[in-house]
Amino acid sequence: MSGVTRFPARATGPAERMAGFMAHLRLNGLAAGVDGTATALAAAARVDPTDPGQLRLALKAVCAGTRDEADRFDDLFAAWWLNRGRERAGAGPGKTAEPRRRSPFVTEALSALGRGQADRPEGGEGAADQSGEGRLVGARVARLDRTDLRDLVSPEDIAEAEATARRIAQAIRDRRARRFRADRRGARVDLRRTLRASVATGGEPLRLFRRTRPDRPANIVALCDVSGSMTVYARVFLSFLKGLIGADFRADAYLFHTRLVRITDALRDPDPLRAVNRLSLMAQGFGGGTRIGGALAAFNRGHAKARVNGRSVVIVLSDGYDTDPPGMIGAELARLRKRGCRIVWLNPLLGWRDYAPVARGMAAALPHLDHFAAANTLAALAALEPELARL
Amino acid sequence: MTGGAAALQAQLSGAGYVASDELAMALYLALELERPLLLEGAAGVGKTEVAKVLAALKSAPLIRLQCYEGLDASHAIYEWNYQRQLLAIRAAGESGAAGPGLEARIFSEDYLLERPLLQAIRQAVPPVLLIDEIDRADEEFEAYLLEILSDFTISIPELGTIHATARPHVILTSNGTRDLSDALRRRCIYAYVEYPDPATELAILEKRHPGLEPRLAAQIVGFVQALRREDLDKVPGVAETLDFAAAVSGLGVADLTDDPGTLQAALVTLLKTQADRARVPSEVAQRLAGRAA
Numbered sequence: 001m002s003g004v005t006r007f008p009a010r011a012t013g014p015a016e017r018m019a020g021f022m023a024h025l026r027l028n029g030l031a032a033g034v035d036g037t038a039t040a041l042a043a044a045a046r047v048d049p050t051d052p053g054q055l056r057l058a059l060k061a062v063c064a065g066t067r068d069e070a071d072r073f074d075d076l077f078a079a080w081w082l083n084r085g086r087e088r089a090g091a092g093p094g095k096t097a098e099p100r101r102r103s104p105f106v107t108e109a110l111s112a113l114g115r116g117q118a119d120r121p122e123g124g125e126g127a128a129d130q131s132g133e134g135r136l137v138g139a140r141v142a143r144l145d146r147t148d149l150r151d152l153v154s155p156e157d158i159a160e161a162e163a164t165a166r167r168i169a170q171a172i173r174d175r176r177a178r179r180f181r182a183d184r185r186g187a188r189v190d191l192r193r194t195l196r197a198s199v200a201t202g203g204e205p206l207r208l209f210r211r212t213r214p215d216r217p218a219n220i221v222a223l224c225d226v227s228g229s230m231t232v233y234a235r236v237f238l239s240f241l242k243g244l245i246g247a248d249f250r251a252d253a254y255l256f257h258t259r260l261v262r263i264t265d266a267l268r269d270p271d272p273l274r275a276v277n278r279l280s281l282m283a284q285g286f287g288g289g290t291r292i293g294g295a296l297a298a299f300n301r302g303h304a305k306a307r308v309n310g311r312s313v314v315i316v317l318s319d320g321y322d323t324d325p326p327g328m329i330g331a332e333l334a335r336l337r338k339r340g341c342r343i344v345w346l347n348p349l350l351g352w353r354d355y356a357p358v359a360r361g362m363a364a365a366l367p368h369l370d371h372f373a374a375a376n377t378l379a380a381l382a383a384l385e386p387e388l389a390r391l
Numbered sequence: 392m393t394g395g396a397a398a399l400q401a402q403l404s405g406a407g408y409v410a411s412d413e414l415a416m417a418l419y420l421a422l423e424l425e426r427p428l429l430l431e432g433a434a435g436v437g438k439t440e441v442a443k444v445l446a447a448l449k450s451a452p453l454i455r456l457q458c459y460e461g462l463d464a465s466h467a468i469y470e471w472n473y474q475r476q477l478l479a480i481r482a483a484g485e486s487g488a489a490g491p492g493l494e495a496r497i498f499s500e501d502y503l504l505e506r507p508l509l510q511a512i513r514q515a516v517p518p519v520l521l522i523d524e525i526d527r528a529d530e531e532f533e534a535y536l537l538e539i540l541s542d543f544t545i546s547i548p549e550l551g552t553i554h555a556t557a558r559p560h561v562i563l564t565s566n567g568t569r570d571l572s573d574a575l576r577r578r579c580i581y582a583y584v585e586y587p588d589p590a591t592e593l594a595i596l597e598k599r600h601p602g603l604e605p606r607l608a609a610q611i612v613g614f615v616q617a618l619r620r621e622d623l624d625k626v627p628g629v630a631e632t633l634d635f636a637a638a639v640s641g642l643g644v645a646d647l648t649d650d651p652g653t654l655q656a657a658l659v660t661l662l663k664t665q666a667d668r669a670r671v672p673s674e675v676a677q678r679l680a681g682r683a684a
Contacts, residue, residue: 061421203477
């Protein structure tokens with residue numbers, strides 16, 4: 001067996017077990033810091049550690065930091081402490097996988113991202129079968145029969161799309177804020193601050209302070225269609241999304257086909273291996289039918305409430321071929337618009353000669369769009385920049 | 392649950408707040424480990440209420456900082472009372488008392504306006520500091536807040552560094568309008584507050600409206616729970632349920648299915664947008680009420 005045994009599956013001390021659990025959480029994408037172990041031990045000391053339910057609640061409060069993490073925590077907890085869902089094919093003592101972040105292996109794989117060799121555990125498949133590492137089995141096996149997004153993103157595309165996306169993000173960016181902040185060349189005098197400074201000069205306002213309304217960045221929210229009819233463009237669009245997310249920490253990205261999934265966290269994952277794996281998991285149903293109306297409805301009901309406001313630009317990347325009733329797209333876009341956002345629809349088919357938006361879904365969407373443009377290549381995306389800046 | 396968390400849960404319940412196991416444990420650990428508690432969840436699930444009840448439990452003052460875009464240090468921490476300072480200078484100038492003592496005088500505590508954060512660290516008893524809707528504040532303010540939350544000292548150039556006399560119990564709430572920084576999340580104990588399940592909501596209703604007839608209370612809870620599953624713009628929270636119960640009992644209704652007109656009138660407490668009103672016409676409301684009965 002290759003791989004390094006750092007923590008035996010049955011470690012003696014609770015501190016070791018806890019450290020192993022933290023490594024297990026990190027491996028599964030939770031942001032458990034180095035000081036997390038100490039905090040977790042402190043929390044465990046304050047509850048009855050023999051009661052798994054109590055321990056789970058306590059560790060959950062300490063280790064989870066987002067709703068998504070809180071939802072996944074119960075499974076991860078059961079996998080580690082209660083041996084549920086762990087790979088235990090080998091009869092020998094199990095091993096915990098070495099945390100792979102920042103290992104040389106990752107650095108190599110980073111450049112290999114997209115060449116279809118991302119998730120190979122050290123030592124090949126055999127080692128994975130024998131080690132009792134605490135990752136969920138479901139995450140490993142079920143992936144095999146799904147379309148793999150890895151093949152769709154090449155390093156060159158990523159670089160180019162990132163540059164394009166960054167330029168577009170900048171073009172869309174600025175909107176006037178309502179509130180003021182200090183600024184040396186601002187248009188208005190900051191009376192309060194000037195008065196405060198005048199105290200030092202005996203009440204004579206010698207120094208004038210000014211303030212202005214700063215430009216505040218717009219949030220970009222991208223919804224990308226990955227249904228069957230869009231497969232050929234998925235490569236370009238996914239790299240575009242990756243670039244967008246990488247360029248702007250406020251940006252938010254979703255994929256939809258028959259369901260809607262948020263992929264922002266997956267795209268932002270610092271570990272490229274895990275990012276690709278998470279994406280592949282989410283792409284279940286990738287290349288199938290489309291329910292644009294349904295996806296927009298799901299977006300409106302859930303994520304849009306929290307994430308779309310008057311300062312958002314929603315970009316929809318889709319060809320408009322929809323299996324939901326055509327009225328639905330119109331109604332949902334109208335509802336989305338009520339949040340005060342701007343909506344841009346990028347349609348790859350528009351790049352074709354003699355294309356007219358006759359798909360009924362597309363026709364229903366048109367009256368609600370701020371901008372409707374072609375996007376079948378990266379070059380076409382790049383050409384959007386001046387258009388979007390004018391919105 | 393057993394132990395300290397369960398005891399806290401019972402205390403909260405005694406004070407009129409029904410907390411889930413998860414929330415009780417998070418709050419217990421936050422108090423024990425002296426960490427800030429970050430609560431996330433939809434609007435109206437009772438995040439802010441936690442702080443109020445905790446303050447009542449500890450008989451501690453509740454200090455609230457409502458965040459908004461553009462919130463800055465002078466609104467959150469401290470500010471000098473410039474008007475008074477100016478007046479003092481003028482008065483001193485006219486009476487001829489201006490001198491080196493004047494400066495020390497106008498930069499003393501008398502002329503300091505305490506804003507919530509400064510106020511919170513200068514209390515005699517540890518207060519409950521509620522930082523509401525932190526996601527609405529700017530990232531810069533979030534970073535500044537982190538610094539204060541880690542060592543509880545504030546430095547005022549003219550007065551020097553002020554150390555906390557009491558470590559406040561900090562509760563932050565967020566509606567998730569933007570992602571909070573990892574640094575802030577890492578420092579906090581986290582709990583996601585869900586809409587309550589029927590049993591919990593019934594318990595809350597009984598706590599807040601003890602006079603309500605049990606059958607009607609069950610019906611109200613069933614109705615609201617069914618309404619939450621409808622496709623609505625603004626899903627009613629717990630606060631709305633309580634308003635609805637008050638409205639229903641105030642209107643003298645004994646059974647929700649009795650009078651469609653009255654039920655429809657009472658719906659103003661639950662449905663807060665025109666589109667939602669249109670989506671729940673009388674027939675739908677009757678169907679939901681009938682199923683809840």
